[in-house]
């Protein structure tokens with residue numbers, strides 16, 4: 001996810017990996033500052049296609065002025081195969097960004113009589 005798909009999609013919410021063996025058994029990352037709140041995590045942009053990561057705030061941290069995911073990756077052999085195929089199906093261009101939790105004032109008020 002760090003070496004291949006991040007470059008393809010230009011995701012900016014992954015904690016940098018400094019070293020990983022080719023099987024991902026040993027992974028060394030930069031240390032992020034914790035905690036960050038769930039509200040901050042919920043305000044992060046989500047991407048299409050999105051990173052594959054845990055979503056709880058305990059698995060995010062602050063680094064160089066940004067909030068980054070710490071616990072990300074492709075688990076289990078079948079998930080790796082499926083997700084690689086999914087990511088490979090996208091064109092070589094940056095992922096699109098969307099608000100993760102749309103604010104109510106960002107949407108038309110459909111209940112309003114006028």
Ligand SMILES: Nc1ncnc2c1ncn2[C@@H]1O[C@H](COP(=O)(O)OP(=O)(O)OP(=O)(O)O)[C@@H](O)[C@H]1O
Pocket residue numbers: 015029030031032033034058059060061070071072
């Ligand atoms: N790069 C990092 N910087 C700071 N803290 C980190 C970093 N990576 C992991 N941690 C801390 O260690 C915790 C566990 O890491 P992680 O979730 O990646 O491991 P895990 O094997 O999935 O463990 P668990 O089963 O507890 O989720 C994270 O929730 C976070 O608090």
Ligand SMILES: [Mg+2]
Pocket residue numbers: 054059071
């Ligand atoms: Mg974890």
